[in-house]
Structures are given as C-alpha cells and as structure tokens.
Amino acid sequence: MGVEYKAITWTAQKKQYDQWVLALVSLVLVLFIGVSIWIHPQATKETLIIRSSGFAAFLVLHVILWIGPLSRIDKRFLPLLYNRRHLGVVMALLAMVHGIFSMIQFHALGDTHVLISIFTSNENYRSISQFPFQVLGFFALFIISLMAITSHDFWLKNLGSSVWKFVHMGVYLAYGLLVAHVALGSLQYETSDMYPIMLGVGFLVTCGLHTYSGWQSLYKQRIVKGPTNEEKMYSVGTFHRIPEGGAVTVRIEDQVIAIYRYDGKIAAVSNFCRHQMGPLGEGKIVDGCITCPWHGYQYYPHNGQSPPPYNEKLETYNTKVRDGQIWIDPRPNSPGMAVIPSVCPNVESDE
Amino acid sequence: MESFLLILIRCLYAYLLTGLLFYLFFVWKGLKYIDRPASRSNVWFKLIILPGIVLLWPYLANKWRKSRSR
Numbered sequence: 001m002g003v004e005y006k007a008i009t010w011t012a013q014k015k016q017y018d019q020w021v022l023a024l025v026s027l028v029l030v031l032f033i034g035v036s037i038w039i040h041p042q043a044t045k046e047t048l049i050i051r052s053s054g055f056a057a058f059l060v061l062h063v064i065l066w067i068g069p070l071s072r073i074d075k076r077f078l079p080l081l082y083n084r085r086h087l088g089v090v091m092a093l094l095a096m097v098h099g100i101f102s103m104i105q106f107h108a109l110g111d112t113h114v115l116i117s118i119f120t121s122n123e124n125y126r127s128i129s130q131f132p133f134q135v136l137g138f139f140a141l142f143i144i145s146l147m148a149i150t151s152h153d154f155w156l157k158n159l160g161s162s163v164w165k166f167v168h169m170g171v172y173l174a175y176g177l178l179v180a181h182v183a184l185g186s187l188q189y190e191t192s193d194m195y196p197i198m199l200g201v202g203f204l205v206t207c208g209l210h211t212y213s214g215w216q217s218l219y220k221q222r223i224v225k226g227p228t229n230e231e232k233m234y235s236v237g238t239f240h241r242i243p244e245g246g247a248v249t250v251r252i253e254d255q256v257i258a259i260y261r262y263d264g265k266i267a268a269v270s271n272f273c274r275h276q277m278g279p280l281g282e283g284k285i286v287d288g289c290i291t292c293p294w295h296g297y298q299y300y301p302h303n304g305q306s307p308p309p310y311n312e313k314l315e316t317y318n319t320k321v322r323d324g325q326i327w328i329d330p331r332p333n334s335p336g337m338a339v340i341p342s343v344c345p346n347v348e349s350d351e
Numbered sequence: 352m353e354s355f356l357l358i359l360i361r362c363l364y365a366y367l368l369t370g371l372l373f374y375l376f377f378v379w380k381g382l383k384y385i386d387r388p389a390s391r392s393n394v395w396f397k398l399i400i401l402p403g404i405v406l407l408w409p410y411l412a413n414k415w416r417k418s419r420s421r
Contacts, residue, residue, distance in 0.1 A: 004388050007395035116356045149402040154389055158414065 005154055017083040021090055028056045050101045057094035058178060062202050064088055065175060069213035071293070072282070081294055085151050092148035099141040102134065133184035140177040143170045156275065165277050179203055217279070221249045221256065224328075233320060233327035239266055239344045240324065247290075249281030252330035257317055258283075259326065260290055260301050265341035267301035268317035268328055275312070303338035321345065370405035377404060377411060384418040385411065 010018070032052040036043055043051075067084050071077035107117035118138050124130035147168050149155075156164045179199065186195040224234050236250050242261040249271050250257050256271040258281035269290065271281045278294030285291065289298035289307060299306055304314030313336030318329040321342040333339060378397050383390035389400075404411060 005392040005396045007393070007399045112353070113357065113360060115360055116353060119356070120353070146406070149406065152396075152399055152403075154386065154396075154400055155403055158386060158411070 005152070013079075014083055014086065017079075018086055021087055025056055025060065025090060025094070028059060029053070032056065046101060046105050050098055050105060053094045053101070054098040057091050057098055058182060058202075060087060060091040060094065061171075061175060061178065062206060064091060065171070065206050066209055069209040072213040072217060072279075073209075075293070078293060082296065088151060089148050092144050095141055095144050099137065102137070106134070128184070129187060131184050133181050133188065136177045136181040136184070140174040140181060143174040143177075147171060147174075161274060161277055168276075175206070221251055221281070224250050224252045229327060231320075231327075231329065233318070233329045236326050236328055238324045239321055239326055242266075242326075245285040247281045247283065249279065250328070252328060255317075255330045255332060257281075257328060257330070258290070259319070259328065260285065261344065262288075262301055264344050265301075266319050266321055266326055266344060267339070267341040268319050269299065269301065269304045270315040270332065272314075273297050274306075274314065280314075302341050303336055305336045367405055370408040373408040373412065374401055374404045377408070377415065381411070381415040385414050 029052050032055050033048050036048055036051060064084060064087055067077060067080045067087075071081040103114050103118070107114045107121065110117060112120065118134055119132075122130070122132035122134075124132060147170060150159065150164065150167055159167070182195065182199050186199070190196075222236070224236050228234050234252050236248075236252075236259065239261055242248050242259060244261055247258045247260045250259060257268050258271040258279075259266060259268045262285045269280065271279055273280050273292040273294065275292065275295055275297040278292040278297070280290055280292055280299075283291045283293045285301070286298070288300070290301050291298050297306065297312065298310075299312070299314050302316075304316045306312040315332035315335050316337055316339045317332060318339055319342045320327040321344055324345065326342070389396070
C-alpha cells in the first residue's frame with residue numbers, strides 16, 4: 001500500500017455487509033438467549049452472556065472457515081470473502097466477551113490470580129472426562145485476539161505477507177483447540193446430545209469443504225515437467241485453453257505461475273497475490289489489470305506492478321508463443337520487471 | 352509453582368507496560384521511519400494499531416533500529 005491508512009475501510013458494499021453481519025449475529029444471540037431461558041429458567045445473566053457469546057463466536061468461526069473453500073468451489077461466494085476480515089473481528093470480539101466473562105465468573109473471585117487460576121483450578125490434565133478445557137479456550141482466545149489485532153493492512157505490510165499469513169493460519173490451530181474446548185466442556189457439563197451433534201456436523205462440514213476445495217485446486221493446477229526447448233522454456237499447452245481475460249495456473253519446478261491471456265497477448269506472473277497470497281491464477285482481467293479473486297488487488301499483466309498509487313510488485317516470467325504453443329521460462333524476473341507479452345497468432349479466428 | 356507463575360505474570364505486565372510506553376514514543380517519532388503513510392494517517396488508525404504495537408513492540412523496535420541505520 002502506498003497511500004494513507006484508514007482505521008476501518010468502509011465502502012457502501014462493506015457497510016451493507018457489516019449491517020447484515022450485525023443483524024444476523026444479534027439474531028443468533030437473541031434466539032440462543034431466548035431458547036436458553038425457556039429450557040433453563042434458572043440460568044443467571046452471566047451464564048447467558050458466557051454461553052450465548054461463546055456459541056455465536058464458534059458459529060461465526062465456522063462461517064469464516066467455510067467462506068474460503070466455498071468461494072474456491074463456487075465464485076458466487078466471493079463477495080463473502082472480500083469482507084471476511086470484518087467477520088473475523090466480530091468473531092474475536094464475541095470470543096473476548098465469552099473469555100472475559102468466563103474469567104470473571106470462574107477465576108477472578110478467589111484469592112488466586114486469575115491467570116494462575118485458569119491453569120491450576122483444575123489439574124486433571126491426564127483425564128479426558130475431567131480435562132481442564134478452559135485452558136484450551138484460553139490459548140484459542142490468545143490466537144484469535146492476535147489475529148484480530150494484526151488484521152489491519154498496516155500489519156500485513158510491516159510483518160510481511162509470509163509472517164502475516166503464518167500468524168493468520170493460526171486460525172486452524174485455534175479451531176482445533178476450540179473443537180476440543182467445546183467437546184470436553186459439553187462432555188463435563190451437558191446432558192443433552194444437541195451440542196455434540198452440532199459440533200460433529202460443523203467439524204465434518206469444515207473438513208469436507210477444505211478437503212474438496214484443496215483437491216479441486218490441485219486438480220486445476222497443472223504440473224508441467226516438460227518438454228523444454230533450447231532456451232530451457234517449458235511448453236504449457238496451447239493458448240486456446242486460456243479464456244480471453246482469464247488465466248490458468250501451472251507449477252513448473254518450484255514456481256507456481258499464473259498465465260494470463262488478454263487482448264490477444266500472453267503474460268505470466270507469480271500466482272501469489274502480494275496482499276494475502278491469494279491465487280491470482282483464479283482471478284481475471286478487470287480494467288486491463290490482473291485482479292485477485294480474494295480481495296480485488298490489481299496488477300498490470302506485463303510488469304506485475306500495482307497501478308499507482310499502490311506499489312505492490314509481482315515476479316514476472318518470460319513467455320513465448322510458437323505455433324499456438326505457450327512456452328514459459330520458470331526462472332522468475334525481479335518483481336515489477338516489465339516483459340514483452342507474447343502475441344497469440346490469429347486471435348480473431350479463435351474468438 | 353505459584354510464586355514462579357506470579358513472577359512470570361509480573362514480567363508479562365512489565366512487557367506490556369513497556370509496550371505501551373514504546374507505543375507513545377514510536378507513534379510520535381518512529382512510525383515515519385518504517386511506514387510513512389502510517390505516520391500521516393489519522394488518530395483512529397493510530398488507536399487501531401495500539402494493541403498490536405503493545406504486543407509486538409520488540410519486532411517494531413528492531414525494524415525501526417534497522418531503518419535508522421540504513
């Protein structure tokens with residue numbers, strides 16, 4: 001990013017999205033509290049706050065984890081992906097309410113320091129049925145909070161996309177901890193089968209969607225092993241198989257490359273968006289720029305540079321088109337280095 | 352065990368307090384060295400990045416030190 005930051009970037013579309021999120025989360029909270037009061041009329045306000053915020057946070061976390069694979073399987077889900085960051089912050093706030101009220105209710109009223117009490121009030125670490133599940137929730141809350149406070153683009157730029165991505169992949173560790181937190185908690189305190197069933201369904205759907213979308217991405221990504229020409233360029237097929245304004249993704253040696261066809265030309269750039277390493281090969285050309293399917297970051301196809309005032313740069317690759325065959329040199333050029341796009345022959349007859 | 356944990360907690364408090372003091376100084380003097388657009392941004396943005404700076408201040412201090420030595 002090369003322009004000033006805003007605390008929160010709200011476009012008209014994002015405002016609408018956030019209003020929907022707030023309305024749906026409020027509905028979940030109201031429904032959960034209503035049903036809880038109906039089933040357990042003796043429940044205290046603190047218990048209702050703890051349980052409703054925990055339930056809503058875990059539900060939103062599932063939605064967050066489903067949005068990624070769903071938008072890879074079906075592009076109609078992409079608008080949900082653009083604003084996933086705000087959903088993550090809402091989830092973190094709900095999780096903080098759950099965590100803070102739980103700490104006050106269960107650990108802050110004695111003589112022992114609250115943080116020590118979390119780890120020592122129940123020391124059955126070797127028991128499954130009596131395991132101190134709150135410890136798992138504590139670590140999950142730490143990861144989720146760390147993700148929320150580093151979610152701004154300032155952190156993406158200053159931590160670097162690899163570190164930032166590593167921190168934010170922690171969501172899967174947090175999810176695993178929370179599955180165990182909820183499973184062990186409901187095992188100790190719940191008599192109804194409802195929670196284990198919901199947890200099992202949520203877990204299976206999450207695993208299923210990730211497995212399916214991962215398999216589909218691998219299937220779409222062609223691994224090219226040859227043949228090579230005298231310039232050590234690899235043949236990756238004919239240009240006809242790339243739709244105009246679209247791309248294919250190939251893996252050659254250790255490089256994952258997005259090959260774009262636009263205005264009768266072929267250009268190749270690194271497949272990984274500088275923003276959050278989104279798959280550029282699954283994007284398209286919008287306003288003459290390669291556009292990332294995840295958050296709409298843009299790059300010129302011929303030099304991999306973001307249009308001004310932004311300054312992100314991708315590695316580019318040298319290409320050639322001979323007899324309709326595309327050839328790629330898998331040795332990347334420096335980020336932002338201009339290359340002459342290859343011209344597709346007889347493009348008009350192909351259209 | 353408990354006294355050891357109490358020492359750890361006091362260290363944590365000291366770390367976070369240092370982070371808070373670092374934040375004030377960093378936003379005033381250091382931000383422009385590592386991210387000029389951030390130093391020009393408004394007060395709400397600077398408040399949004401407060402928790403992250405308090406938590407990750409050694410990383411930013413190192414980055415600031417490197418940017419000054421360049």
